[in-house]
Amino acid sequence: MNAIRGARERARAEVTAAIKDEARRQLAEEGAARLSLRAVARELGMVSSALYRYFPSRDELLTALIIDAYDAIGSAAERALATVDRERPVDRWREVCRAARQWALARPHEYALIYGSPVPGYFAPEVTIAPASRVGLALVVVVRDARAAGLLREPADTAVPRAVAEDADRFTARLGLDLPAPVTAALVAAWAELFGLIGFEVFGQFNRLVEAREEFFDHAVTRLAEAVGLTDGDRKPTEPPPVL
Template sequence: MEAEIVGRRARLRAQTTAEIKAIALQLMAQGGPDAISLRAIAREMGMSGSAIYSYFATRDDLVTTLIADLYTSLVDQVEAARDAVGAEDVAGRIIAWGTAMRAWSLANPEGFRLIYGDPVRGYQPPASGPAPDAAKRACVGLVEIVASAWPFAKDLQPNDDHQWSDFSPGLATTVRERFPALPPAAVALALRVWGRTQGLLSLEIYGHLGLHTSKPGAVYHDEMLDLVRSLGVAAP
């Protein structure tokens, strides 16, 4: 009986925590990142101000959890899309990554804005960053793609004067362990690939691209095709 009670309490806590996070994103959608407030969430849920603090001690704790959850969800989706394409199809894996990133972002626009766009006024992330594991996974995932393209792309890069000290120690160490043949320039290329998959998407999420085209998806796909061609791999 005691175990059943403990299990019921755990389920209730998990449900309430999920509701808190969902309402936080709703508030952000309605009023921007500054609308995220524990007191406002408590009012929406009919909770007392003191009760909600038993779930998140501060608003910054809630924002950090949101960013970590959203970033992990995004990375899970893009990795799954990439891995569904055969390792020999380098271009297909890059396009699958970008396409999955766009699909996730359109389904979670507030999440995209919280991860990549709108700062939350006064927010102080932890010293390691709000989502260090997911951010590192995303970067290493792109490096894995670039590693497959590197035999074709290395002679097309404008600058190979990068050093391992140019990058965060954690990322540099992980890449050197997993891809010992890759030079630092390949990591710089992975960051540029990230910029191209995200840049045009930011214009779409923030409503700028839709002012000029009724087919932003087609424009994005063209960008992905141009990206793989610029790496010297054949577009599908």
């Protein structure tokens, strides 16, 4: 009976996926603002009202695409995490950053959907916050593993304001980690800053300014890694990375 009922649900899942695929296609061509339910339905050979069996509104469709996008960039970051030995934190950090950047450059509209302005009437329903943090968590893992391997420079000098330290400790506690507050603060900042770099490149703010995009990005995120306190031990400093 599960298989039979499954038949219907599978059909439903297929149509749902087809709708999302087509929507994603139109998204890539026109951008979120120009995405039209009717056009999606038309392309799929159905009538617009039929679409509402699958998505209660256009905004819900967008939300679904948003979650998918967060998951996609998140898993790209996680895959990158796995490709580099945990004993080389700076390289690993850089590779995670690169994965995020590559994903963004390949799908600027999807990137805009999740890290640009919230398109419809402001939502960000709870469902999105888990997928939204996956890239950040990948960065956390890099730092956590680095610390375990003794490759995290402890910033004895720089203190952080108390309120910031409290936030930092609350954050690490929630994750069951134990990181110095200055490191956590730098990590969160670096996370946001990473998306500043990516966003400026994707949205064209670097036009006629930065030509050597990839080199610039690699260099900048390497410095971010250093700011967090990562080090590759006594290996030759950092700069020349394995160009992928």
